[in-house]
Each structure stands twice: as C-alpha cells, then as structure tokens.
Amino acid sequence: MELYLTSEQSLLRDSAAKFIGGAGAKVARGFRGQEPGFAPARLREAGELGWLGILVPDTANGLGLGLTELALVQEQAGRGLVCEPIGLAAISAAALAQGRTPHPMLERVMSGAALVVPALQEGAFGDNPLAPRTEAKGHGAALRLTGQKMFVCADGADGFLVSASGSGGPERCYVARTAPGCTLSAAQTVDGRRLSTLDLKHTPADVIPSRQSSRNAVDALHSLALLALSAELLGVMEKAQEITFDYLRIRKQFGKLIGSFQALQHKAVDIYIKTEAIRSLVFQIAANNDPYRIDPELAVAAKAKASEDALTVTQTCIQLHGGIGFTDEHEIGLYLKRAMLLSSLLGNAAAQRRRYAAIASQAEG
Numbered sequence: 001m002e003l004y005l006t007s008e009q010s011l012l013r014d015s016a017a018k019f020i021g022g023a024g025a026k027v028a029r030g031f032r033g034q035e036p037g038f039a040p041a042r043l044r045e046a047g048e049l050g051w052l053g054i055l056v057p058d059t060a061n062g063l064g065l066g067l068t069e070l071a072l073v074q075e076q077a078g079r080g081l082v083c084e085p086i087g088l089a090a091i092s093a094a095a096l097a098q099g100r101t102p103h104p105m106l107e108r109v110m111s112g113a114a115l116v117v118p119a120l121q122e123g124a125f126g127d128n129p130l131a132p133r134t135e136a137k138g139h140g141a142a143l144r145l146t147g148q149k150m151f152v153c154a155d156g157a158d159g160f161l162v163s164a165s166g167s168g169g170p171e172r173c174y175v176a177r178t179a180p181g182c183t184l185s186a187a188q189t190v191d192g193r194r195l196s197t198l199d200l201k202h203t204p205a206d207v208i209p210s211r212q213s214s215r216n217a218v219d220a221l222h223s224l225a226l227l228a229l230s231a232e233l234l235g236v237m238e239k240a241q242e243i244t245f246d247y248l249r250i251r252k253q254f255g256k257l258i259g260s261f262q263a264l265q266h267k268a269v270d271i272y273i274k275t276e277a278i279r280s281l282v283f284q285i286a287a288n289n290d291p292y293r294i295d296p297e298l299a300v301a302a303k304a305k306a307s308e309d310a311l312t313v314t315q316t317c318i319q320l321h322g323g324i325g326f327t328d329e330h331e332i333g334l335y336l337k338r339a340m341l342l343s344s345l346l347g348n349a350a351a352q353r354r355r356y357a358a359i360a361s362q363a364e365g
Contacts, residue, residue, distance in 0.1 A: 003283055005072075012065075013072045015049065020080025025331030028081040028338075032192030036156030038083035040112075046086050047112030055094035055224075055291045056110060060102045062093070067286035067294070071231040075282075078235020081338055083193070085117060085153055087228040092116040092161055094291060095172060095221050099209040103174060105159060116174070118225055119149040119160040119198050120218070126347025126355065129163060129170070129222040134200065136164035136171050136207075144181075144202045145173060151345060154184050154196035161208065162200070163218040172217035173205035180204065191337035210292070220292050223299035225346060230299075230306040231282050233342050237275045237313045240335040244271065244317040251322075267316055274309040281305060297359050304352035307343035314339045 005013065022042070031037045046052055051073050056062020063069075074087045093110050095118075096103040108114035122133055134147025145164050152160065160175045175182055181203035184196040210217035248259035248268060258264055285298045314336035318325040325332050347355065 003279070005068075009069060009072060012069055013076065016051075016073045016076035017079075019046070019049070020076050020082055023080035023082045025081055025334045028083055028191070028334055031083050033188070035194075037193045038085065038156065040156065043084045043086070043089070043115065044112035046084060046089075047110055051086055052089045052093050052112055053097075053110035054090050056097040056106070060097045060106065062097060062110060067227060067289055067291050068283065070228060070291070071234075071282055071286045074228050074231035075235040075238070078232035078237075078338070078342075079239040080235075081239075081334060085115065087232060088117045088153055088225070089115055091221065091224045091228055092118060094224065095161055095208055095217070096174070098217070098292070103206065103208060105174065108158075114158040115156055116159040116161060117153050117157050118221055119152045119154075119162045119175075120222055120225065121151050121346055122147070122149060124150065126351025128355070128358070129218055130216065132163040132165050132170055132218070134162060134164040136166040136173060136205070141204075143173070143205050143207060145175060145200045145205045146202055147200055149198040149200075151195045152184075152198045153345075154186070154198065155194050160198060161221060162198070162205065163222070164205075166207075170216060170218040172208045172210070172221055174208050175200065175203055175205045190340050191334065193341065219296060220294070222346070223294035223296050224291060226299040226303040226352075227282070227285060227294060229342055229345055230278070230302040231286075233306040233310040233339060234275070234278045234282050236335050236339050236342065237278060237310050240314045240317045240332060240339075241271050241275050243332055243335070244268070244320050247321055264320060267320060271313050271316055274313050278302075278306050278309055297356060297363075300352045300356045300359065303346065304349045304356065307352065308349035310339040310343055311336075 050063045053062035054065050054070055058064040077086055096106040109116050136145055138144050158177050162173050162175050164171050164173055181201040183199045186194045186196045189195055210220055251258045281302050285302055317332055318336055321332050324330050
C-alpha cells in the first residue's frame with residue numbers, strides 16, 4: 001500500500017524513526033527484569049517532542065493532531081521495540097484533556113513527568129468494555145471504585161484510567177497509584193516486561209467525562225487503545241519482515257542464496273501480503289475516524305486482524321531464519337515475543353472476533 005502523507009506527517013514519521021534509532025533489540029533486551037522496564041528520560045524526550053499530547057487539542061497545549069499521526073508514531077515504536085509506553089501515555093493524555101476543564105494530571109502526562117495508563121481489561125480472554133464488573137459508587141469527591149483489572153501495563157505508572165460501572169452506565173475514572181485501596185501484583189511477560197493485576201477496594205477516583213461530540217467515554221478510550229496497539233503490531237511486522245528479507249538475501253545453503261528457493265519465496269510473499277493488508281487497514285481507519293469517535297467495529301476488526309497476522313508473520317520469520325531464529329541471541333525472536341505480548345492486550349484475535357460478532361448482532365437488533 002502506498003501511503004500518501006502530508007509534509008508535516010512525513011516530518012513526524014522521520015522524527016519518530018530517528019527516535020527509535022536509540023532503541024532496538026539490544027536496548028529492549030537490556031530492560032528485561034528492570035524496574036521500570038523503560039527509560040523515564042526517553043519518555044520525557046517523547047513528551048518534549050509533543051508526541052504524548054499528539055491527540056490533545058491545542059487549546060489544552062497539545063498538538064491537536066489525529067489518528068494518522070498517532071499511528072505513524074506507534075508504527076515506528078513497534079519497529080524499534082520501543083519499551084517506553086508512548087502510545088498508552090498519548091491516549092491517556094487525550095482522555096484527561098476531555099471534559100469542561102482538563103484533569104490536573106494532564107500537563108505532567110504530556111511532558112512525560114508522570115505516566116498514566118488505561119486499565120480496562122477484566123478477563124483473561126477479553127470482555128465487553130461497556131459492561132465492566134468494577135463498580136463505581138458515590139459521586140464527586142465521594143466516588144469509590146471496587147474491582148479488579150488484569151494485564152495492566154503498570155510498570156512505572158503514576159495513575160490509571162479505569163473503566164467502571166456507575167449509576168448512569170460505564171464510566172472512565174482516574175485512580176492515583178498511591179490512592180488508598182489500590183494494590184498491584186506484577187507478573188513477567190514473555191518478552192521480559194511486566195504486566196500487573198490492579199486491585200481496587202473502595203479506592204478514591206475522579207470521573208473523566210467524554211466530550212459531548214464523542215461516544216461513551218469508556219468506548220472511546222477502548223477503541224483508541226485497540227487502534228494504537230494495532231499500529232504498533234504493524235511496526236513489529238514490518239521490521240520482522242525487513243530483517244528476514246535481508247537474511248534471505250545473504251544466507252547461502254547448498255551453494256545458493258536461500259532467497260532463490262521457491263518454497264521460501266512463497267512464504268516471503270505471504271509475509272509481505274499480510275503486512276501490507278494490516279498497513280492498509282490501520283491507516284484507512286485512522287484517516288476516516290475522529291480520535292474520539294472511532295467506529296468500535298473497525299477498531300475491533302483491526303485489532304483482531306493485526307493480532308492474528310502479527311503472530312503468523314513473526315512465527316514464519318523465525319522459521320525462515322532456521323535454527324538461529326530460535327536462539328535468544330538473535331533479534332528476530334524478540335519481535336515474535338513483542339507480537340505475542342501486544343496481540344494479547346485487551347483480548348487476542350479470538351476475543352476481538354467475539355466482540356465484533358456481538359457489536360454486529362446489536363446493530364442488527
């Protein structure tokens with residue numbers, strides 16, 4: 001797919017590509033088992049570049065850009081195995097900027113001085129984001145949350161955007177990491193990072209409303225997170241493909257370049273087609289949706305397709321590398337592990353297909 005960008009978008013993409021020059025497989029490997037599992041200084045650098053406020057309106061000191069720009073940054077983050085949670089911070093900042101007055105945490109999040117991440121998932125196999133089991137009781141300063149969130153990227157986080165069921169339906173709430181009744185238990189992921197289970201027991205929280213022109217606040221945040229993850233998965237696929245094609249051009253077997261073997265060429269074509277299909281899907285959705293009004297069907301479809309194809313592509317790349325692809329020392333394996341992590345967040349491909357079927361059924365009804 002040929003992606004036609006404006007001059008400003010091209011500059012943003014090139015700037016993001018330059019930023020990931022300081023990341024990569026070696027850096028990602030070095031953060032294994034570290035706390036936090038990223039460089040806070042790099043997150044602040046992303047804030048200085050304006051990326052954490054990429055979706056925040058200029059009236060709130062953000063860049064006021066759109067989904068295409070977010071997808072361009074996330075694509076490069078996936079290519080470089082960037083450990084800094086730029087996408088999660090950016091969509092959290094977008095949420096904090098909504099309402100009549102921005103949340104007090106907004107400026108710190110946009111600068112990278114503080115990290116706020118979404119906490120939306122409650123089941124291991126995905127769930128209905130509009131029917132959270134976490135309960136919100138009370139109003140205003142008396143609001144309290146009780147429930148549990150799973151697979152939260154809480155490493156280094158100062159606060160969370162939590163979905164909860166209130167008296168008027170699903171609500172999006174801000175919870176400080178240090179709030180009473182807020183506890184975390186972490187587990188290591190396949191790529192050496194950590195995901196946490198967030199337990200809330202009568203925990204104080206602030207409601208973060210949606211804009212009048214947007215969908216339900218929880219729905220808007222969930223769809224935005226799905227698209228951001230899909231764009232990052234696209235970057236993982238692209239770089240894994242690039243590494244593999246370079247390997248096919250230099251590796252010899254039986255006196256011939258293995259890229260000349262027809263069976264491997266067929267696999268290479270399959271990789272290319274799947275990657276281009278995801279690129280087309282992600283950027284078509286980005287170009288035709290407002291950040292606060294993403295069609296949930298399209299967001300779910302993108303995450304389902306990206307989750308499935310990213311695993312297929314990276315697994316095939318491992319196979320095309322032969323024995324060396326299975327070693328931890330080779331960087332291609334890190335792309336498979338990152339794909340495994342990202343594809344599972346907020347529900348894997350099967351969970352997204354179930355969600356798509358449910359949305360379609362409701363629309364028909």
